[in-house]
Amino acid sequence: MSYESKIYKVGDATVTRVSELALTTFTPEMLFQGWHPDVLQDHATWLSPGSMDDARQRALMSVHTWVIQTGRHTILIDTGVGNDKNRPFTPMFDHLQLPYLARLKAAGVEPEAVDFVLLTHLHVDHVGWNTRLVDGNWVPTFPNAKYLFSRDEYQYFADQRNHSERNKTSFIVQQDSVLPIVRAGLAQMIDFDGKEVIDGLTFHPTVGHSFGHASISLNSAGERALFSGDVLHHPIQIHRPEWNSRFDAFPEQARASRRWALDYAADNNAMFFSSHFPETSVGQVTRKDGGFEWRYV
Structure with missing residues (x-):
C-alpha cells in the first residue's frame, strides 16, 4: 500500500488522502453476501491488480482520512482507527501504533490547524483519531476543530437498548473516541437536511450501513465530489x-443508499472518494448497460 499523498483538485478545493493502514485479511466470501467467484471472470478487464491479491483470494481495502483544503478552511473527513485504542473484538485494530500524525504532517497539516472534522458515521475505523492518549486520558487530537456528525447516530449509540452483539465494538468506541469530544465542547451534532454545512460541503443521509450514516458532497466552482463513507467497501x-457487506446493519436501506450514491456520482460527474477502496481510493463512476463502471484516477 502506498502512503504517498496525491493531491486532487475539485474546483477551487484540493483533496489529499492520508493513509492509516491496509486491510488484507478479508476473503470475498467473508466480506460480501451473495458472493460468487464468477464475478472475477465477468469483470476480469476492470479488476485491477491492486483490488485483490495475486491469488484472487483476498479483497484488498484501505483505511484513510481525506483532507480538504478550501482556501478558507482545513477539513478532515473521517479519522481512521487511532492509536492505543482497546479493541478486544476487532484484533486488527487493537492497540495500534501507526505514524498517522506524521503522515498528516507530511501532507502539510498540523493537528492544531484543522478547522472541521466531518464524520460520515461513528464506527471504529472512522472516528479513532478524534482523540489520542495523553497521560492516561483521551484528549481531542484536533483541539481547534469542530467535529460534525449525526445527532441520530449519537443518540442511537447512547441508548443501551442498542447494545447488541453487532454493536459491542461501537459502544467501546463511543467511550474513547466520541464522548471526549462531546465533553470538550467540540461536537456539533447535526440533522441531515441537505443544506451546506461549510465551504460547499453537504451531508446526505445514506443510512443502512449504520443508523445515521451520511455521504458528503463537495461542490466547488462548478465541480463536484462525493465522499461516500461506507455505502461501498470495495469496487x-x-x-x-x-x-451488501457483512458490516451493513440495515440491509435494504444499505442497498438503497448504495444506489443513491452511485446515481449521484454518475449523474453529477462527481469524483468519487471512497473510504475503503484500495489503490488511489479515488475514481469515476459511469453508467454502462444499465449498470455502473469504475475507473481509478
Whole structure:
C-alpha cells in the first residue's frame, strides 16, 4: 500500500488522502453476501491488480482520512482507527501504533490547524483519531476543530437498548473516541437536511450501513465530489450494488443508499472518494448497460 499523498483538485478545493493502514485479511466470501467467484471472470478487464491479491483470494481495502483544503478552511473527513485504542473484538485494530500524525504532517497539516472534522458515521475505523492518549486520558487530537456528525447516530449509540452483539465494538468506541469530544465542547451534532454545512460541503443521509450514516458532497466552482463513507467497501460493489457487506446493519436501506450514491456520482460527474477502496481510493463512476463502471484516477 502506498502512503504517498496525491493531491486532487475539485474546483477551487484540493483533496489529499492520508493513509492509516491496509486491510488484507478479508476473503470475498467473508466480506460480501451473495458472493460468487464468477464475478472475477465477468469483470476480469476492470479488476485491477491492486483490488485483490495475486491469488484472487483476498479483497484488498484501505483505511484513510481525506483532507480538504478550501482556501478558507482545513477539513478532515473521517479519522481512521487511532492509536492505543482497546479493541478486544476487532484484533486488527487493537492497540495500534501507526505514524498517522506524521503522515498528516507530511501532507502539510498540523493537528492544531484543522478547522472541521466531518464524520460520515461513528464506527471504529472512522472516528479513532478524534482523540489520542495523553497521560492516561483521551484528549481531542484536533483541539481547534469542530467535529460534525449525526445527532441520530449519537443518540442511537447512547441508548443501551442498542447494545447488541453487532454493536459491542461501537459502544467501546463511543467511550474513547466520541464522548471526549462531546465533553470538550467540540461536537456539533447535526440533522441531515441537505443544506451546506461549510465551504460547499453537504451531508446526505445514506443510512443502512449504520443508523445515521451520511455521504458528503463537495461542490466547488462548478465541480463536484462525493465522499461516500461506507455505502461501498470495495469496487466489486460498483458492479454488484445489490451486494451488501457483512458490516451493513440495515440491509435494504444499505442497498438503497448504495444506489443513491452511485446515481449521484454518475449523474453529477462527481469524483468519487471512497473510504475503503484500495489503490488511489479515488475514481469515476459511469453508467454502462444499465449498470455502473469504475475507473481509478
